[in-house]
Amino acid sequence: MKLLFPRPDGEALQAIVINSAGGITGGDVFALNANAEKNAMLSLTTQAAERAYRAQPGQVASVRNSVTVEPGGTLHWLPQETILYDGCALRRSLCVDLAHDASLLLVEPLVFGRAAMGEALHDANFRDRIEITRAGQPLFLDAMTLHGDVTKHLAAAHIAAGAGALATLIYVAPDAEARLARLRAALPDSAGASLIGPDLLVARILAHDSFDLRQSLVPILRDLSGDTLPRSWMT
Incomplete structure (x- = not known):
């Protein structure tokens, strides 16, 4: 892993996390620790979508991120999509x-296989x-566990109705309540937002694929x- 620091467009220090291995597979261990100091603004993102590839039997990858x-x-905290491939084994926090x-x-x-490639997660x-x-x-x-035939699991109407992508959005700031109505107006029918x-x-967005997810996410972000x-x- 490494970090790149592009020329700033505003007040925030931007850092781009790059996985130079090109993806994650069983047995890999990644850890990121960051700190935004007093009155500082830190923006962390990734160079591209992360990919969780097929793992060998008994091997599990680990990704641990911690920020103060x-x-x-x-x-x-604005990483791009994590794409799960069939056979992946990943623990992330x-x-x-x-x-x-x-x-x-x-x-x-989070993307459950590449829809354009006809991929499905039958063993993840x-x-x-x-x-x-x-x-x-x-x-x-918030915790999530998906095991086995994930595509079949997500096909259930009461779970994801066949969605191929999901995003969790969290906003903590004094103006959170004032943002709620505008956020809800920008969400698709397969999403919801609550002031908790x-x-x-907090908002959760389901989409058919990564393209549709981005169509919703980019204007909101x-x-x-x-x-x-x-x-x-x-x-």
Whole structure:
């Protein structure tokens, strides 16, 4: 792994995470630790979509990300899609510790095989966890486990109705409540948003494929980020 720092377009320090291995497979271990200092603004993204490839039997990949945001700081956690391939085995976690007055914009897009290539996930193993604390106290926790025939599982109407892509969006800021109506107006029918705290806004978006997901996500992220979406998202 390595980081690139493009010329800044605004106040934030932008960092692009690059997986020089070109993907993730069983047995790989990746870890990223970052800190946004007092009153700083940090924007973390990826160069392109991450790919979780087929793993050998008994091997599981691990991705652990941990970020701390100090008082008055702002974090934009904006990775591009993670694409799950058939046979993948991946454990992933993201831990964000916010100071009492820190702000956060977070998105995690996930793609269940490449629809354009006719891919399906009939044997996959994926476990994901997002944990956000504020001043050391739990603020948000979301966990997902997908195992076995994921495509069949997601086809159920009460689960995902055949969706091939999903995104989790979290916004923590004093103006979260004021953003709710505008966000809901921008969402497709296969999405929803809730204010689960006075300054905590959460949305989940389901889409047919990664293209449709981006069609929804890009305008929303531009708006919530103050039109500072990293350039790598636009290529």
